[in-house]
Amino acid sequence: MKKRKSISYAKWGVVFVLPFFIVFAICQLYPLLSTFYYSFFEYRRVQLTTVGPNFIGFDNYIELFTPDLTGNIGILKYFGNTMLMWFLGAVPQFIFALILAVIFTSERMKIKGTGFFKTVIYMPNLIMASAFGMLFYTIFSLGGPVNQIIQANGGEAIYFFNQEVSVKAIIAFINFLMWYGNTTILLMAGIMGIDQSLFEAASIDGAKSTQVFFRITIPLLMPIMLYVFVTALIGGLQMYDVPQIITSGTGAPSNTSMTMIMYLNTLIAKSRNFGLGGAVSVLIFIITAILSFVVFKSMVPSKPKKAKGGK
Amino acid sequence: MASKNLGNDSYIGYLHGKDKIKLLISRIASYAFLVFVTVLSLAAFYILLVNATRSNNEIAAGFSLLPSINIGTNLQSVMEETRFNIFKSMLMSFLIAGATGILTTYFSAMTAYGIYVYDFRGRNLLYKFIMVIMMIPTQVSSIGFFDMCQQLGLLNTYWPLIVPAVASPVTFFYMKQYLESTLPLEIVEAARVDGSNEFRTFNTISLPIMKPAIAVQLIFAFVASWNNLFLPNLIISKKDLYTVPIVLSFVRSDLNSQFQDLGYLYMVILLSILPVVIVYVILSKFIIKGVTLGSVKG
Numbered sequence: 001m002k003k004r005k006s007i008s009y010a011k012w013g014v015v016f017v018l019p020f021f022i023v024f025a026i027c028q029l030y031p032l033l034s035t036f037y038y039s040f041f042e043y044r045r046v047q048l049t050t051v052g053p054n055f056i057g058f059d060n061y062i063e064l065f066t067p068d069l070t071g072n073i074g075i076l077k078y079f080g081n082t083m084l085m086w087f088l089g090a091v092p093q094f095i096f097a098l099i100l101a102v103i104f105t106s107e108r109m110k111i112k113g114t115g116f117f118k119t120v121i122y123m124p125n126l127i128m129a130s131a132f133g134m135l136f137y138t139i140f141s142l143g144g145p146v147n148q149i150i151q152a153n154g155g156e157a158i159y160f161f162n163q164e165v166s167v168k169a170i171i172a173f174i175n176f177l178m179w180y181g182n183t184t185i186l187l188m189a190g191i192m193g194i195d196q197s198l199f200e201a202a203s204i205d206g207a208k209s210t211q212v213f214f215r216i217t218i219p220l221l222m223p224i225m226l227y228v229f230v231t232a233l234i235g236g237l238q239m240y241d242v243p244q245i246i247t248s249g250t251g252a253p254s255n256t257s258m259t260m261i262m263y264l265n266t267l268i269a270k271s272r273n274f275g276l277g278g279a280v281s282v283l284i285f286i287i288t289a290i291l292s293f294v295v296f297k298s299m300v301p302s303k304p305k306k307a308k309g310g311k
Numbered sequence: 312m313a314s315k316n317l318g319n320d321s322y323i324g325y326l327h328g329k330d331k332i333k334l335l336i337s338r339i340a341s342y343a344f345l346v347f348v349t350v351l352s353l354a355a356f357y358i359l360l361v362n363a364t365r366s367n368n369e370i371a372a373g374f375s376l377l378p379s380i381n382i383g384t385n386l387q388s389v390m391e392e393t394r395f396n397i398f399k400s401m402l403m404s405f406l407i408a409g410a411t412g413i414l415t416t417y418f419s420a421m422t423a424y425g426i427y428v429y430d431f432r433g434r435n436l437l438y439k440f441i442m443v444i445m446m447i448p449t450q451v452s453s454i455g456f457f458d459m460c461q462q463l464g465l466l467n468t469y470w471p472l473i474v475p476a477v478a479s480p481v482t483f484f485y486m487k488q489y490l491e492s493t494l495p496l497e498i499v500e501a502a503r504v505d506g507s508n509e510f511r512t513f514n515t516i517s518l519p520i521m522k523p524a525i526a527v528q529l530i531f532a533f534v535a536s537w538n539n540l541f542l543p544n545l546i547i548s549k550k551d552l553y554t555v556p557i558v559l560s561f562v563r564s565d566l567n568s569q570f571q572d573l574g575y576l577y578m579v580i581l582l583s584i585l586p587v588v589i590v591y592v593i594l595s596k597f598i599i600k601g602v603t604l605g606s607v608k609g
Contacts, residue, residue, distance in 0.1 A: 009509065010430060010432070012509045013431035013434060015509075016425025016426075016429070016509075017421075017422045017425040020421070020422040023475065023478040024477075024478035027475035027477075028449070028452055028456075028475065028478060031452040031455030031458075032452035033455065034455035035452050038455070099344065100344075100345075100348065103341045103344065103345065108337075109337060109341055111341055111345070113345075117345045119596070119599065120348075122595070122599055122602070123352065123595070126534050126538075126598075127538075127584050127587065128555070128556060128583055128587070130538070130540050130556040130559045131583045131584045132355075133559075133563075135580050138573070139358060143371060143573070145358055148373055149374050180348075181352070189603035209337070231446075234446060237448070240541055241538075241540045241556070245540075248560075248564045264453070268453065269544070269545055281453070284448065284451050285447065285451045292445075292446035292447075296442075
């Protein structure tokens with residue numbers, strides 16, 4: 001490496017990045033490694049005494065995948081819950097976002113007030129998820145507005161939070177509401193990144209707007225769609241606040257809305273079972289790592305344009 | 312309105328009658344959809360706002376879209392709450408979120424500057440490392456973190472909620488992207504020639520250039536910290552240290568056990584989101600622009 005000037009200043013680079021890496025090492029890396037480490041130990045609280053850490057090999061992982069009395073494997077069920085609730089929200093999220101992104105970027109339609117509409121649809125993304133959960137819990141509770149409307153029209157009050165379907169649907173709806181505005185804005189950026197001359201050429205050739213959408217917009221948007229989709233999926237795996245608040249941490253009814261992170265939270269806060277919790281963490285880590293790899297791969301093709309960073 | 316638009320646009324002016332009608336229809340459909348999503352996004356908040364102004368009896372009597380005059384009563388019953396003090400929690404959350412925002416943005420900017428400006432050994436390795444760890448959810452390391460805090464006697468203190476903010480890979484990535492497009496290295500060289508030391512160059516030349524990126528990320532980091540439930544819920548168990556989301560969690564767990572004043576309940580929810588809503592209403596344009604700046608640019 002022979003760089004004329006920067007060599008003498010190189011040590012400053014280390015000084016500038018040092019605080020970040022020191023704090024990262026203490027607050028994230030060490031805890032991450034010790035979490036992995038504990039996953040091979042019995043380390044929990046029984047009554048008021050702490051048991052362990054005693055090395056037990058893969059016993060925590062075996063326990064994690066051992067069916068309970070009813071034949072259910074808890075962690076798989078929680079994974080299924082998490083993914084199902086995420087998916088139920090993500091489908092309308094992406095459909096709405098795609099439609100809105102096309103409306104907002106349409107040269108033909110010249111929609112007015114896009115600033116206002118964007119502001120409105122993005123707002124739920126910044127609202128506290130716990131408050132969202134609490135609000136919807138109140139709205140759908142027995143004496144809440146929804147039941148009041150049902151009863152005012154002669155219907156029977158519905159116990160929304162005693163039924164698996166309605167609890168999952170409400171949680172999925174909140175996730176949809178919180179994220180479709182964000183997705184819209186990301187997809188808009190993607191559409192605006194498409195070479196405009198393609199759209200012009202298509203319109204000169206007399207392409208219909210549906211043709212333009214399916215033959216140009218969608219295919220060229222695919223890499224960004226994939227990126228947004230997988231990052232949303234990674235976010236979905238971490239689903240916690242909304243179901244935690246709505247079910248008060250119980251995952252009611254009978255664990256059907258328990259997510260993986262809620263389960264992890266129970267293991268830490270209630271039973272202090274760091275061994276089993278460690279195994280859950282490792283599992284989430286592995287799933288996230290695989291998905292992140294997909295994101296990383298999907299980002300690579302659009303990279304070369306700013307390749308100057310690498311030396 | 313539509314015809315005025317058509318007149319302005321020379322390209323659309325060439326359209327035949329049939330196409331004009333088609334365009335008109337798609338415009339009407341688009342506006343209808345936009346109005347629909349607006350209602351969808353705001354309905355719950357509207358109910359919240361209205362019910363926060365109604366007394367418990369009014370709320371119990373039936374659904375209404377019109378606000379009432381009992382906002383003061385509800386506010387008073389929240390103030391008289393003895394089991395927690397949401398106003399204190401709001402202040403605490405504000406201080407924690409503020410400190411988090413400042414630490415995150417300053418140190419992310421600094422790290423991005425270090426990696427962008429200096430060509431030191433291992434720079435690319437560190438950069439790749441940050442890219443790899445960016446996607447790891449913080450919850451994955453929470454057992455180790457909780458255990459560490461417990462052993463250091465840091466449970467029921469705010470340190471574990473603030474200090475980790477120094478290392479935020481996502482904010483770093485955003486800052487690095489921003490630096491690459493706004494700060495020519497020649498400026499740094501020129502500052503050196505003028506005798507500025509490296510820290511001064513960063514603080515007085517680079518930071519002002521990064522102001523827009525810092526402002527956006529400050530808001531995002533603030534909001535993320537304000538809204539955070541998972542970690543604070545583990546670290547904080549003393550009631551007088553509760554942050555706002557923990558108050559909500561507490562209120563929710565209390566709902567199972569006893570009668571609740573619904574006006575009071577809506578007021579608590581309203582207070583918990585109010586600061587963020589106010590900031591958002593003022594700065595929304597700026598925030599929305601910021602969403603795309605860093606994320607999909609890669």
